Amino acid sequence: GSASPDSSSSPAVSANPSDNTAPAEKMKVALILPGKKDDVSFNQAMYEGMNEYFNNHQDEVELKVVENMYETSEIEPTLIEYAEEGYDVIIGHGYQFTEPLVKVAKQYPDTYFLLGCGVDSTTNSAIYDVKLEAGGYLMGVIAALTTKTGKVGVIGGGEGAEITRGHEGFKAGAKSIIADIEIQEVYTGDWNDTAGAYEAAVSMYDSGVDVIWHSGDGIGLGVVQAAVEKDKYVLGNVEDQKNLGASNVLSGLQYEWGMVLDKIFSDIKDGSFTTKTGEDKTYWINIANGGLSMTDLNDTKGYLTQEKIDQINTIFEQLKNDEIELPSVEAKQG
Amino acid sequence: MENMAVKMQGITKAFNGVKANDHVDFYLEKGSIHGLLGENGAGKTTLMNILYGLYQQDEGTIMINGKIEDISSPVKAISLGIGMVHQHFMLARPLTVVENVMLGRKSRRGILLDTKQTAQELAAVSDKYKMGVDPYSKIWQLSVGEQQRVEILTAIYMGAQTLILDEPTAVLTPQETELFFDTLREMREDGKSIILITHKLEEIVEIVDEVTVLRDGKMIGTKKMDPSVTKGELTNMMVGRDVLFNFPEITKQPGEVKLSFRNICVRNDKGLPALKDFSLDIRESEVVGLAGVDGNGQKELCEVLTGLRKADSGEMTLGGEPVINKEPIFFINKKVSYIPEDRHTTGLALDWSLKRNLIFKSIGKAPYSRNGLMQSKCINAYWEKAKDEYQIKAICGDEKARSLSGGNQQKIILAREIDVEPEVLIADQPTRGLDVGAAEYVRNKIIEARNNSAAVLVVSADLEEILQISDRIAVIYDGELMGILPRGADTYEIGELMMGKREEVAVSGK
Amino acid sequence: MLSNIFSLSFLVSLLAGTIRLATPILIPALGQIYTQRAGILNLSVEGTMLMGAISGFTVACATGSLWLGLLTGIVVGMLFSLIMAWLSITVRANQVIAGIGLNILGAGFAAYLYRVIFGIRSLPAQIDSFQQINIPVLSDLPIIGQIFIQHNILVYLAFLLVPLTWFVIEKTTFGLKIKAVGEHPKAADSKGISVYRIRYSAVLIGGAYAGMGGAFMTIAYMNSFTESVIGGRGYISVAVVIFARFLPSRAMWGALLFGLASALQLRLQALGAAIPSQLLLMLPYLATIAALIFASKKAEFPSAYTLPYSRLER
Amino acid sequence: MESKLKSTVKEVLGTVIMLALALLVGAVLVVISGNSPMEAYSTMLRGAFGSAQKICELFVELIPILLMAFGISVAFRAQLWNIGATGQFTIGAIAAAAVALYIPVPSGIAIPLSMIAAVVAAAFWAALAGWLKNRFNANEVITTLMLNYIANCFLLYLVNGPMQDPETDLSQSALVPVGMMLTRLFGDYRLHSGIFIMLIVTVIMFFFWKTNFGYRINLIGQGEKVATYAGVNVKRTTVMTMMLSGALIGLAGWIQIFGIQYRILSGIAGSYGDIATIVALLGALNPYGIIAAGVFFAALRCGGNSMQRMTDVPFSVVDVIEGLIIIFVIAKTIVNNKTLGLRDKFRRKQGGKAHVE
């Protein structure tokens, strides 16, 4: 729950936010990234999604991106500064923005706020998030169907939020194929510790793992590199990573923030953004809504039989239709 | 032909606006030993550092063998055949003798060390001058005297024709000094020229051909030494007045035993036994002089007596109370004062102000501290008083102790240790490196403390000093008490004991 | 699953990983032996490595020559440590502050350069890094081959630097001078050795090694540059030198120990050890402290360690 | 007195010139990155001082920097190179949050209790390095550095494990009770009542170096031998110094939790540790200097952040400028005094005020 001290003061602007964006005036959007624009992952996906939206709506939107806002104590003044500077939409891309964003959103009721992968919202703020448990599940299925050794692995940077859900999804997916499959899991402890991820991947491959999914953020580079060196399979995340290892990137997840952004901005325009409440305040990208997709299977080693490929596609469809029960995070504690 | 090895003319060098050398002329004849005399801070070391290229003179010229030379660095000096043995040894302690020597010269094997060859040659030179130096021993394993010899050996080996020796005998025993003078004479025979800085006038009289005296950075004069020159004359040149070798009258006879220790065993820094069953009593109003060759356990003894070093075994009482292995603060509070041998790392906080150095044993004690706060006013007042009373030459109390000359540094320590009216005073080499005036002053202060009922232990390698001020003389050798002699004992006898000849021991005296 | 720990393949993989992870610590540590022996504590190794990493990577990328990249890393490492040398020797600044300041500068500058040179790409710049050597028979030897003969050439170079460093320090005049200026600069000075020149050289050599270690990370270990590619290895290497009591062979063991702790940590996680991953991540750092505890009692620091020298100071 | 004024002017002037040089080099980098340095620097200036809110932010930044710099200065004066501010801050923050979250007492009790917990925990964390030095002669630069990494791993463990907010799956703890949060002084501006603690500590620090303990700390910085000789128990004072150092840093952690963050989450210490170390050293370890350097760096960071947000200058330029400033300012000494001889003279004229390099 939010605990910000009540705020009453706010700049005297017209009550209805939608009045604020007169058609002639461009909507000013600020995107705040905790990491770098080119982290080949979480931040970059959003950066590119936002850019794409911007390119398609150049006459309506003005975009400002700030990166590497990794110090949590700087978040609040950053949000305030953009609100003060008259930005209309301010996006905090990461769960660590939750507290300050909700607080500042209350102080600036005429500004719209978006929160990436966090929790909690207000009238003028909403959340967008990725159902990585679904994606992870799919990756788990592919990994388990592909492995020849019965050993698969998953490597993450920092634990928490969608990453943990993704990893749990992966395990559930793999086990749904082979109940007693061996799953190795490593967190490098640092979102950008490529070297650590490389070493972890090498160790997994050395111990017989032949398919690894990485849950992104910088570290992915290391995992792919290890896969190339060891000539084993890797499953990518966020972006299509085939270019990093043409014959070793088996498949992967691809995030499409674009569609979510389209939806959010159209909601803002038609005013429905502020009227939504509860669950509706979270805009998901999901396999079901196509925001999360699977890159083409690239089975250069020929491990997958047609039968297995069909099975993958079936499960993909099932995920799309929300027919599979995904693990909840609490399962991890058990 | 020019028969001057060195001709320094009009040399001026100022530090911080203060002239350490002020138009000094200094001539060194070839094949002679030339003494350089002066009070602490007179500028002797500075002058020699200029000759050796460590400092650059502000004014003046230097001629070596008749040619004007610009000595911009020690390398230049070495190439001109000048060698220097510094007041503080210039030896890297973890390295071996031969490594230290190789530092100063080009290797004959290019970038590789020519250890073997150098060591052989070194041993040869060592044999020639009967110095007995093992090229492969590490410096830290050597006694002070041996280190001294290493320094001289190095200079000779490097081809020095002119050798500067800055207070070389300050750390030597009489026997070592004799040996050392023999070496000097032999070198003079070989045609080498030697500059000898010393505070010991007897040495000047004994060995020097010519002497130059500095005072306050100025040259006072040069004198050819012949039997007619007296010590008093030299002192007068140095100090500008007559120094009266008068001691305060002894106003009190020794009283009760104040400090007593029995069977003390202790190890030195290297973990080797330094004291073996050492026992001694010191009475109120008594000065016990501890004579001995340096490094025979004196320092360790002083440290045990002041709590700085823990004894392995033994007993010790202070005014009847057992006090063995108490913390240093305990002894400080009991008014046990200690003048340590090493003023640079122990006696003074060199980068602290003089004021603070004066009171650093009184942190947390009235009147310098009240309610947990140190009282600047009170400390300032004390500094002013001490400065006058102990004639400390300093610009102000906020100056760093580092910037003072050795003699004045010693006075700071003295002021601190004696001004608390100590009940016990442990003085380890209290006058080492001091000029005659300052040394006289220190000894006076020690006698004063004795007359104020203090029990005093004076450790000194200087027998003259021991004989002058002791009520009883204890002799230490290899960590053992060799004997205790009364006031006025025979120098020869003491010397025998110092070399390890045993005597019946009565620890309490009388 | 933990029974896997005792399997042969686990051990082989662990030891091979140990050697690989030890290398980028060993190289800068050997360099710091020169620097620290000369009496200078250079905490800016981390920043120096980053500069070596970015410059080596950039040049390798631009020219396609890994060796040229390595050379650039070394040169840039020296240039960067020149600032450290200047600050600590000529300016006589406090070495801790200079080191920290340079680390901030190095980190910022490396990130800046990467952005300015490479811009924002949808996929990062990559190179073909040094590949593991393949000696027909040896590399295929079952255990020995897998552990020892499957690394890239720089790994072997790094381990060859161990005897080389020992040789330079112990057997050459330069080594002797380094020891002397770290121990008793005044004595060295009075013997005609330029304390400044030797100390500058020592810092620059340290910088060269650090630059090489940095370049190793981007062109031999990884094949791309990220800002966290050094990830504290510079600091660890400084620790290893102290642990090693300034001896090259012990530095090698120190680096291997750290490598082992890191490699083990990752593998324990992968095998699902019951310890939370974050606690396992502590392992290398705990190992460093433990090693320090065992080594330090006997450590003899150079007497002039961290002390600037001036001929005029008494 | 006149010469003192002159030397002060000279000192200040030298610093200003060096800052200008650093900013000039920074400007070149800004230009290379395709931006206007004028715009960048004016944004920076406005970001630091441009409005009441900005000024408040400056103080928000100053609170932890100053407290930590004081803490660091205590250790550095004793020549104990405590590089572990980040770790001590983290441990202090963890302890503060743990008390706030798990000890169900009224906030009147919980507030002081959590403060004590933070201070004590951080003090012991720092003292660990002191103890390792005493007992095993383990170099504190290394141990404090390693303890930073360890504290960070521990924090990660807690926020993903035992202390994770049960409501969410995020890597953070739950919020501390609202009643424990430090009140904001000016409406929505973040400046909170923690500033009073900072002010009190600042005043104390002016006296501290005159206390017995302050003297003892300074004395052990002069060398173990002389301190022992002077009757100071070096081992005890070493540990106590580290404790005091850690305590002040832990206090900063406590303030950040209840004034700004309201919970623990990964990376909570940010880069305050480094900045505070620099501030302590550039401030010559004395309170005046630390305040001056602290304000300067707080402004630099606020302004730098603003520049990063409002212009297209790459984020790394701020770091580079920060690094350049440190280097140029420490290089100032040599330019000021041309030769080392003069430098020594300068020092001596200053009368060697207990000043540590």
Ligand SMILES: Nc1ncnc2c1ncn2[C@@H]1O[C@H](COP(=O)(O)OP(=O)(O)OP(=O)(O)O)[C@@H](O)[C@H]1O
């Ligand atoms: N490096 C220096 N910096 C500042 N002052 C110095 C320096 N060297 C010498 N002095 C000053 O110059 C004067 C002469 O010092 P010097 O060491 O030459 O005296 P000295 O005759 O050798 O004395 P002593 O008998 O105590 O060795 C003293 O006042 C001393 O404080």
Ligand SMILES: Nc1ncnc2c1ncn2[C@@H]1O[C@H](COP(=O)(O)OP(=O)(O)OP(=O)(O)O)[C@@H](O)[C@H]1O
């Ligand atoms: N670190 C220490 N080393 C050695 N002795 C100490 C140390 N700390 C305290 N002492 C001794 O204990 C005594 C009391 O210590 P304390 O720190 O309470 O001094 P101060 O007493 O602060 O003065 P006040 O009680 O007036 O506030 C001191 O006089 C000192 O002799």
Ligand SMILES: [Mg+2]
């Ligand atoms: Mg002298």
Ligand SMILES: [Mg+2]
């Ligand atoms: Mg008290």
